[in-house]
Amino acid sequence: MFSECHGDDTTSHPTAATIAGRIKRGSVQIQQAGIKASGRIGTRAMMAFLVMWAMVLQGLVQHSATVTLMALSDPLSSEDFAEYVANTSYVTRYCRPLNESLEAEASEEEPPRDEEDYEDDALLADNDTAHSGHHTRHIVAEPDLKVPLSEEDSIDSIMREAFLWGSFLSPLPASFLAAKIGPKRVMGGGILGAGALVAFVPFAWFTAYHMLIRVAQGILIGATWPALHMLGASWYPSLQRTGFVCYYSAVSVGYAAVGLVGTRVVQLVGRDWLCYVLTVLTVLWFLAWYQMVHDCPADHPRLSAEQRQRLLIAVGPGLASRQAVPPVPWKRLMLSGPVWACSLANLGSQWGQATLHLAVTKYLKLVYGFSLTYDRILSVLPHLGHFMAAILFGMVVDHARANDIVSTTTSRKFLVYLSHFPVGAILFIVGYSGCDPSAPAALFTAAVVISGATAAGTYASAIDVAPNYAGYVFGLSQTLGAAGSLAGSYVIAEGLHGSLPGSWRLVFGVAALVLAVTAMLFMAIGSGSAQPWNSLPLPESPDEPLVPAVTVEVTLDLDRETPGAEEEQDTMGEQERAENEKNDEQRVEVKEVEVTLTEQELTGSKTGLV
Structure with missing residues (x-):
């Protein structure tokens, strides 16, 4: 009996070796499933899905501290909050119904009158109502200057700025690192590191150590942006890159998800569990990313020869192999007008986003009584839109460019115009939207949705001007973008709680001005064409891949044989000689096509060559 019981105990409690074996088999099965899925779905489609997943994780990590703080510090129910708004909202206190306001003013300022005067007033009131329609409220006083800043708001501001400082420091160094070790590793390490650090947050909630974690997370998240641009330039032809860059906007889905689901998780099972869930999701993403994504088509082991050849032709051999990129021409890059136009447009865009998500949301809550904690529509709909x-x-945009409806430069300028000027105009108007609470809520939603044009305009321009150095250009652009977010946060803090308290219209007006100025600069000197310093030189050794450049030697002497070619061919077998002749014929055909291209077409991109 003892042996039987002992045997049952052994089967019910597997040894460490058994567990390790199961984990290993499970890992192999996951890898095999990933290989099959990658083959069936398509390499680039799988990479696009994983990029969107990564951006959602970015949004979750970035806003997790804010959601946790607000979920635990706001014990009011929806009904209690409605009562709180009715008693404290600026609109409730300063926007009175027109009839009540007139009665109050009359009782305070005017002496007693006889019945005939009241009859005349009634006639005038009827006449005014007929002309005014449904507008029966008006502002009778300016809101209080002092905008309340709770302890939770102060902690949230510190944590958010710590993250922004980290994202300001890392993009440019990360572009060097991605060029050295590959964008796949930088992207994967950045997301994995930021997600892994979330697991340590339960031991450091809202302490100095938590602030250090936020800085580190900002550094790791900021490093992913230039790596993504390098992947986009290596895997996607010019006429398809806009669509890839727009996947970055999935970060807004992360904002919506953490606000909608994260709040419920914190309230039901505690704030620590939100951190553990994020860490698990990040690890799962990293396993898929490491298995299915590669730096460029030339490095992908599961691409067929035909698929690899098509990508080499469409993207360009230099970009598709990442072996022919020369040293960065820093002087030309830093003196390039289109590069600075793209970077400054990004600064303006992120300044505007900071104002929308920090100042306008606070304006809706304190002035009009909206709370994104309770209003699911305002917390989810704008981000999904x-x-x-x-x-x-x-x-x-990619469809219009592929069909020669508009040029790349025209499309980029139009999208920058769309993502800056209307958003700036809305920000300016919000400060004068009056007592109707539906107006500023609708304007806020419209501004967030319209700003979705940023990715197809500002972000994509960083690849257009220099595909071979897209990581460096976007690293500079994101550095200035993070600076714009920090500057916008500082102006909001000073304009609402600091030296200029309660200056709502000033905060909105400054953001509108920054958006307008940066957009005008892009309209003046921005570009969607590859710059001359982006061109790759011809390879110096026969082992290097062909690059998309044509010189006088290539165009005028196509039939010249390589020295020693006859001796080399004599030593070949019959099969190798036939294969070599076939490849030579293909090279001649490619060269003859390239000879007919103009210099502008070679640096442009209808063939995918850059």
Whole structure:
């Protein structure tokens, strides 16, 4: 009996070796499933899906601290909050119904009158109502200057700025690192590191250590942006890159998800569990990313020879192999007008986004009584609309460019115009939207949705001007973008709680001005064409891949044989000689096609060559 019981105990409690074996078999099965899925779905489609998943994780990580803080510090129910708004909202206190306001003013300022005067007033009131229609409220006083800043708001501001400082420091160094070790590793390491750090947050909630974790997360997340641009330039032809870049906007889906689902998780099972869930999701993403994504088509082991050849032709051999990129021409890059136009447009865009998500949301809560904690529509709909608009803009722009409806430069300038001027105008108007609470809520939603054009305009321009150095250009652009977010946050803090308290219109006006100025600079000197310093030189050794450049030697002497070619061919077998002759014929055909191209077409991109 003892042996039987002992045997049952052994089967019910597997040894460490058994567990390790199961984990290993499970890992192999996951890898095999990933290989099959990658083959059936398509390499680039799988990479696009994983990029969107990564951006959702970015949004979750970035806003997890804010959601946790607000979920635990706001014990009011929806009914209690409605009562709180009725008693404290600026609109409730300063926007009175027109009849009540007139009665109050009359009782305070005017002496007693006889019945005839009241009859005349009634006639005048009827006449005014007939002309005014449904507008029966008006502002009778300016809101209080002092905008309340709770302890939770102060902690949230510190944590958010710590993250922004990290994202300001890392993009440019990360572009060097991605060029050295590959964008796949930088992207994977950045997301995995940021997600893994979330697991340590339960031991450091809202302490100095938590702030250090936020800085580190900002550094790791900021490093992913230039790596993504390098992957896009290596895997996608010019006429398809806009769609890929628009996948970055999935970060707004992360904002919506953490606000909608994260709040419930914190309230039901505690704030620590939100951190553990994020860490698990990040690890699962990393396993898929490491298995299915590669730096360029030349490095992908599961691409067929035909698929690899098509990508080499469409993207360009230099980009598709990442072996022929020369040293960065820093002087020309830093003196390039289109590069600075793209970077400054990104600064303006992120300044505007900071104002929308920090100042306008606070304005809706304190002035009009909205709370994104309770209003699911305002906390989810604008972010989902932003992502859907970005995808739509990317599809439309790539289609228009592929069919020669508009040039790349024209499309980029139009999208920058769309993502800056209307958003700036809305920000300016919000400060004068009056007592109707539906107006600023609708304007806020419209501004967030329209700003979805940023990815197809500003972000994509960083690849257009220098595909071979897209990581460096976008690293500079994101550095200035993070600076714009920090500057916008500082102006909001000073304009609402600091030296200029309660200056709502000033905060909105400054953001509108920054958006307008940066957009005008892009309209003046921005470009969607590859710059001359982006061109790759011819390879110096026969082992290097062909690059898309044509010189006088290539164009005028196509039939010249390589020295020693006859001796080399004599030593070949029959099969190798036939194969070599076939490859020579293909090279001649490619060269003859390239000879007919103009210099502008070679640096442009209808053939995918850059």
